[in-house]
Amino acid sequence: MTRLADRLRAGAYQAYAYAYPHKTAYRDLPAPVDLAALWAGEDRDNLFAYLHVPFCTYRCGFCNLFALGRPADGLVEAYVAQLERQLAVVGDALGTHRVVRFAIGGGTPSYLAPAQLARVFDAAQRHLNVDVAHVPAGIEVSPETATRDRLAVCRDAGIDRVSMGVQSFVDAELASLVRPAQRDEVVRAIGDIRALRFPTLNLDLIYGIPGQSAASLVDSIGSALAFAPEELYLYPLYVRAKTGLGRLEERRGAATDTRGALYAVARDALLGAGYTQVSMRMFRAPHAPAQDGPAYCCQNDGMVGVGCGARSYTRTLHYSDHYGVARASVSQILERYVGAPATSFAQARYGYALDADEQRRRYVIQSLLTWPGLDEHAYRMRFGGTAPDDLPQLAELFELDLARRDGGVVALTPEGMAHADTIGPWLVSNAVQERMDAYAAA
Structure with a gap:
């Protein structure tokens, strides 16, 4: 596992970890x-x-x-x-x-x-x-x-x-x-x-x-x-x-x-x-409406994606249709989607199965990269352990003063948040990174 300090020397902008695992995995x-x-x-x-x-x-x-x-x-x-x-x-x-x-x-x-x-x-x-x-x-x-x-x-x-x-x-x-x-x-x-x-x-x-x-x-x-x-x-x-x-x-x-x-x-x-x-x-903004809708927790609750390009998340499987960027590949995937029989939508065929380690990593990434941060009690209730024990690499965040613990919450410091696009990729598992690298090289 690459040390975060070495990652930081390579630059603050490495990847946007808005979803884990990324679809290229x-x-x-x-x-x-x-x-x-x-x-x-x-x-x-x-x-x-x-x-x-x-x-x-x-x-x-x-x-x-x-x-x-x-x-x-x-x-x-x-x-x-x-x-x-x-x-x-x-x-x-x-x-x-x-x-x-x-x-x-x-x-x-x-x-x-x-x-x-x-x-x-x-x-x-x-x-x-x-x-x-x-x-x-x-x-x-x-x-x-x-x-x-x-x-x-x-x-x-x-x-x-x-x-x-x-x-x-x-x-x-x-x-x-x-x-x-x-x-x-x-x-x-x-x-x-x-x-x-x-x-x-x-x-x-x-x-x-x-x-x-x-x-x-x-x-x-x-x-x-x-x-x-x-x-x-x-x-x-x-x-x-x-x-x-x-x-x-x-x-x-x-x-x-x-x-x-x-x-x-x-x-x-x-x-x-x-x-x-x-x-x-x-x-x-200060005048933004209160976020008082029904409870939803992206770390725990599922997402149902519908449409070509949408992802769905369960605890153990993330799935979607195929992914493309270039016009030719997007057009080809869309052509398959609109021509598919409706019965095909009752199954998932493309995605990533999350084992226990990947589930913990996803929870940590989704929690740490937004404030207020990672609730240690909620993590323990979900996984039975502590995030620093399950992911020892988190200790480096504290060593570099990029995160602090306060009242049972692990939160990035302002400097840590400024480097979220380095911290997110640093927390990616080797298995996911290898798949992402293979996709990029194809």
């Missing part, structure tokens, strides 16, 4: 797994339902999500129809259950026409028994597709959180991201979001863009704060293989890494504006 399962039998052994009282819509108006240069820009109209309609069929099959497989969180992401779900969005919400309610109006429920949108009619369908369905990727308010920086300038569309979309009284608006910004300075980043933050978003996410730019920016970097070489300095400037600006930092990326 998934492989074809030895045999299909029956979903009804799998979920029968799970606690289904507090589930997160996630629907995936893998379409966008255009593909941003930095994007490595499973998404397709400018899809044919026929493909979009076929996808929605197949999503409805999959919802029916998955709902039957779950049996008696309760959904306490709901999200529809992508891609850009607002790419769907209003009538298609309405069909998706109706199918989710009928087949997953999800009452969108009475659980925390979010949707991801882009400025040009967040039209008043689409937003109205979402609000009528009960969506209470809209997340929009702005990335920058500087036209030259957007051009560097291979993304069109959209200030007028952003202003119009936010006006509609506010007029329809969505309780939570989240705006995403990116730092580390070629040509971006501390001053221009602060200006973009100021422009975002003028809209008083309840949440704001700061994403460091990662230039990944198979993306548009990745291909550009291969030709022109990597630029100087300014992300660490820009993160500090941006974090301080948001803290100075009264926002509370939740993770390396997430900041919440």
Whole structure:
């Protein structure tokens, strides 16, 4: 196991550990797994339902999500129809259950026409028994597709959180991201979001863009704060293989890494504006609604993903459809999805089985990388031991003053949180890392 100190010398930005194991560690399962039998052994009282819509108006240069820009109209309609069929099959497989969180992401779900969005919400309610109006429920949108009619369908369905990727308010920086300038569309979309009284608006910004300075980043933050978003996410730019920016970097070489300095400037600006930092990326405003929906714990409770590109999580198995980034591979996977018989959705065929060690690692990663941190009592109740005993490498966090223990909670220090994208990858198991490396090399 590589020491964290050695990792830190290699740089603070190594990978975003938003899910563990990462999807690039998934492989074809030895045999299909029956979903009804799998979920029968799970606690289904507090589930997160996630629907995936893998379409966008255009593909941003930095994007490595499973998404397709400018899809044919026929493909979009076929996808929605197949999503409805999959919802029916998955709902039957779950049996008696309760959904306490709901999200529809992508891609850009607002790419769907209003009538298609309405069909998706109706199918989710009928087949997953999800009452969108009475659980925390979010949707991801882009400025040009967040039209008043689409937003109205979402609000009528009960969506209470809209997340929009702005990335920058500087036209030259957007051009560097291979993304069109959209200030007028952003202003119009936010006006509609506010007029329809969505309780939570989240705006995403990116730092580390070629040509971006501390001053221009602060200006973009100021422009975002003028809209008083309840949440704001700061994403460091990662230039990944198979993306548009990745291909550009291969030709022109990597630029100087300014992300660490820009993160500090941006974090301080948001803290100075009264926002509370939740993770390396997430900041919440003082006026954000209280998070008082039904209980859900991402470390313990399951996720049901529906749609090509969605992941599902149980305690022992994470599964999904196949993963791709390049347009050809995404198109091929989507073609298989829309052409599959509905009965195929009753089984999992691609994923990662989590043994006891992987379950503990996932719990620690999911807990440590957000504040308030890792609750030692909750960990003991789940696993019967202590995290420092189960993962001795955690001791180095304390040695480097990147974490502290307070009142039974192990939490990253501010300096530790600034290095979350090093700490997360450092906690990855050798088995998962080997699979991820093999995927990257393929």
